[in-house]
Structures are given as C-alpha cells and as structure tokens.
Amino acid sequence: MAFTAFSSGAKAVEQTPRKMGKVALLLLAPGIAYMLLFFVAPFIQLAITSLQAPAEGGGIGQYVAATQFSNYWVALQQYWPQLLRSFIYAVTATIIGLIISYPVAYLIGVKVRSRPMLQGILLILVVAPFFISFLLRTLAWKSILPSEWIGTDFSVIFGLTYNFIPFMVLPMFASLQALDLRLLEAGSDLYASPVTTFRRITLPLSMPGIVSGTLLSFIPMSGDYVNASREFLGSTSTAMIGNVIESNFLQTQNYPMAASLSIILMVIILVFVATYVRRSGAEDLL
Numbered sequence: 001m002a003f004t005a006f007s008s009g010a011k012a013v014e015q016t017p018r019k020m021g022k023v024a025l026l027l028l029a030p031g032i033a034y035m036l037l038f039f040v041a042p043f044i045q046l047a048i049t050s051l052q053a054p055a056e057g058g059g060i061g062q063y064v065a066a067t068q069f070s071n072y073w074v075a076l077q078q079y080w081p082q083l084l085r086s087f088i089y090a091v092t093a094t095i096i097g098l099i100i101s102y103p104v105a106y107l108i109g110v111k112v113r114s115r116p117m118l119q120g121i122l123l124i125l126v127v128a129p130f131f132i133s134f135l136l137r138t139l140a141w142k143s144i145l146p147s148e149w150i151g152t153d154f155s156v157i158f159g160l161t162y163n164f165i166p167f168m169v170l171p172m173f174a175s176l177q178a179l180d181l182r183l184l185e186a187g188s189d190l191y192a193s194p195v196t197t198f199r200r201i202t203l204p205l206s207m208p209g210i211v212s213g214t215l216l217s218f219i220p221m222s223g224d225y226v227n228a229s230r231e232f233l234g235s236t237s238t239a240m241i242g243n244v245i246e247s248n249f250l251q252t253q254n255y256p257m258a259a260s261l262s263i264i265l266m267v268i269i270l271v272f273v274a275t276y277v278r279r280s281g282a283e284d285l286l
Helices: 002-050 070-111 116-131 134-144 153-177 181-189 194-205 207-223 239-248 255-280
Strands: none
Touching: 002 255, 070 116, 070 153, 070 207, 070 255, 116 134, 134 153, 134 181, 153 207, 181 194, 181 255, 194 207, 239 255
C-alpha cells in the first residue's frame, strides 16, 4: 500500500511540472508570435536585402537577390565618419543626460519621498514632455535657440539630451525609490560622511537604474535622425548614421546600402551594450 501511494505521488509530481510547462508555453505563445512576426521576420528580410546586387539594366531601386557581402565593406568605407559621429554624439549626450538626470531622480526618489504630493508633481513634470510630439518639441527648440547655434554639434547634442532625459530619469527614480532609507541612516550613525554614504551605499544600489537609464537613452540616440536633420537642429556637417540610412532608403533608394548600415549599427550597439553591462556589474539586465 505504501509503495502504491508513493508511486501515485511520484506520478502526480511528474505531471504537475508538465502541466505547468504547457500553461507557461501557452501564455508565452502570443509574445513569441509577436517577436517572430515583428522582429525576427523583418530582420531576416533586412539581412537578405543587405546582400542584394543591382539588377542588370535596372533603374533606381531595382535590385536582385544575391550574396554580395561586399556591401558591408562599401558601407563602412563610405559612411564611417557618420557612424563615428553618431556614437560620439550619443555617448556625449548620454553622459550629459546622466549628470543632469541623477540629481533629479535622487531628489524625487529620496529627498521628497516623505511628501507624496510634491513627489507626484515632480514626476508629472518629468513625464509631461511625452504628451507633446517628439517632432514638435525638437522643432520648437529650432525657434528658441540662437540661429548661429543651429546646425552645429552643440545643437544636435542639446536636442538629443533634452529629448531623451525622461528615459534616463524614470529608471533611476525607480531604483532610488526602492532604496531602503534605513541604510542611509545606518551610514550616518556609523559616522560616515554624506559623500561616503553616497559612494558606498546609494550609488551601488542605484546602479541597475543608472545602467537601464543610460541604455534606454544611448540606444535610440545612436540611431536618431530627427535632431541631426537639416529640417530640425542639424545640417549636412552634423549628419548621423540615421540620416544616412533614411536618405538611402527614401531618397536614393539604395536599399542594400541602407540595410547594410542598419545591421552594422545594430551589431555595434549590441557589442557596446554587452560590454557596458558586464563591466558595470549588472549582468542580470542581459
């Protein structure tokens, strides 16, 4: 009897994980289907397009399937200045954004935590720009900034920093909001200076928010083409790789070149993000 009961219990334990596995797979199915349809399939098509060759006797925008890997080398040779400029702009704007955003997030998440009304108002002020079109906000700065500043490195970096600051503040606020203030009090009780308490307690515990915020800003900044375009804050001399991709897709219709540059940009960003996350000690984000 005991053996029979044990066998029945073992079978029940075996069946339960299987049922849970089926339920989990069923729940994940819509997300998997979404990723396959809107990410994997377009990426495969983009990779195929990047290897195409011009059609014989074809006009503008006429290409045939091929395995022309030289497209990548040509893209790098021709547009490496714009690619390099894009990452210089993105890194610079991310660093400036971090310097501005961390004190704001610290103020909202730590200093005014005991005053919910004020905290809510400050959060609304951070999120408020999202209620206005990205294009309208950027175009407004074209009218506000002095004309001699428009079309310069400064104006493009300024636009990138301004437009993506909310993406940096909110993740850092979430980390600082979850910070146990008793740890800061303990540091003070142990005669640690405010600087030491910040360096040894606050900064390490808020590092996941810093990493998330900088990545949420840096990644779209690298591929941005609005701020650097001539219609907004940029000029021909400030063109970023996003402007080049947009031009090749919509104007010259050089689809293999645009696709090659898109994949090159994606690979460089992935390598940079993986290296940055590992060096920052936030591997859980990968």
